[in-house]
Amino acid sequence: MKLYDLELSGNCFKVRLFCALTQLPLEIYEVDYMGGEHKSDYFLGMNPLGQIPLFEDGDFLLRDSQAILVYLAQKHVLHDWWPQDAAAQAQVMQWLSFAANEIARGPNDARLHDLFGVELNVGLARERAEFCAAILDEHLSNNKWLVGSGPTIADIACYPYMALMHQGGVNAAPYLNLMRWMGDIRSLDGFVSMPGIE
Amino acid sequence: MKLYDLELSGNCFKVRLFCALTQLPLEIYEVDYMGGEHKSDYFLGMNPLGQIPLFEDGDFLLRDSQAILVYLAQKHVLHDWWPQDAAAQAQVMQWLSFAANEIARGPNDARLHDLFGVELNVGLARERAEFCAAILDEHLSNNKWLVGSGPTIADIACYPYMALMHQGGVNAAPYLNLMRWMGDIRSLDGFVSMPGIE
Known part of the structure; x- marks a missing residue:
């Protein structure tokens, strides 16, 4: 699992923090935000919104920090973190x-x-x-x-x-x-x- | 199930539309928006954000149109509408x-x-x-x-x-x-x- 990350982004931090708390392994790829990498053609091809975080699990791509939290909790059956009731x-x-x-x-x-x-x-x-x-x-x-x-x-x-x-x-x-x-x-x-x- | 509703609100419409499509019964209470009912003490007691829609199921209160959609789909096991994968x-x-x-x-x-x-x-x-x-x-x-x-x-x-x-x-x-x-x-x-x- 790989996070297209910016250290100063609170939205990216949500994902890093959740993986740390739940001991999920996470590869970090630091996006060159100041260099505009998130608005480059290759990045927009992965996330048309041009936003980070972007999350990759195999060939599955997901944007939006809230959606990434739901994905991680639902996939790893972390029902305390994402109740099913x-x-x-x-x-x-x-x-x-x-x-x-x-x-x-x-x-x-x-x-x-x-x-x-x-x-x-x-x-x-x-x-x-x-x-x-x-x-x-x-x-x-x-x-x-x-x-x-x-x-x-x-x-x-x-x-x-x-x-x-x-x-x-x-x-x-x-x-x-x-x-x-x-x-x-x-x-x-x-x-x-x-x-x-x- | 009761919706504190405003006919002209697109957020309230999400709930009305979903209940219509899934044949869930819904009681409508029209909030006096122009009269500021959503900012009254009694309404803020139910939803401190002072926003509609507000949703009531027995003594369970829920704000936010997206959350109400999740609630309805999860509760009524409408997994086509809210996938579990x-x-x-x-x-x-x-x-x-x-x-x-x-x-x-x-x-x-x-x-x-x-x-x-x-x-x-x-x-x-x-x-x-x-x-x-x-x-x-x-x-x-x-x-x-x-x-x-x-x-x-x-x-x-x-x-x-x-x-x-x-x-x-x-x-x-x-x-x-x-x-x-x-x-x-x-x-x-x-x-x-x-x-x-x-």
Whole structure:
């Protein structure tokens, strides 16, 4: 299994972190992002969206960090991480959409602006980041993990850009339940980090 | 099963359409969107994001249109619509993320601007809508459905805002494979429509 990776990408980090936590072997291929490799013809032939992460398992190609988490958990029968019960699975899905939509438009966009110079409405992105933090903080006031009694791929999908939020100019410190949850993730056996996360 | 619904919402339409196609009974509760019911204390108590659709099955509450589709398909063992094979399920998931991210920021945002007066960068939203149309058109040039040999919840999640794209000022007509696919969806037994879709 091979990951077309960028070390600084929180989306790529989701895959690296999940494989580390579940002891799945993963070959890393570092994409030359600054050189525009992800927009090259050969890369667009594999992923027309021109996005990383891109994941390869034999001749099977898959884009999108959330989809890669679902693939790994479903293929390797990691049902604690990806519940098969309809209600629990749908609750995980709820947070996968939250990662793909609200977190992408919030802390991820704010960081893209501050760290990579992407032009966008950073004020709005920061407002949305605070909203994400508040929603998660409230949920985590009554729940140790996002869904059920242990970590799932919902936690893995939502964690990176919340932990990197400070790189978009938003401070997580006032959100005590969010801080506690991020600490719990860092305490998981096998946890690995990335630049920007202590 | 009850849907907190808005007739003009493409996200709510995903749920209505899927239940119609699979003959699942669904009680509709029309939320007073213009009156701000979705931002009322009682509604925020059920969905802190203040978004519709919201779905209720007994005392189980679920937000997010993609999560509701997963719930319905998983609960009712509709494996043609939500494959259990890891690769196929992950490919469906890829398009669920595409609906939650790219389509939400593209045709959905452009329509929010034009139809509901939401202030946002409509030029960028239209560019992204054209990008979504191009990506889908290319994929559908070699595939009758988004994943596998029949319709899945991926098709249901991506269809509404592509079919409503004209309400955001973007014309789908040049995208012939996209047009063919939208026609195939309209031809499914049990198809129901919504305002803005012929």
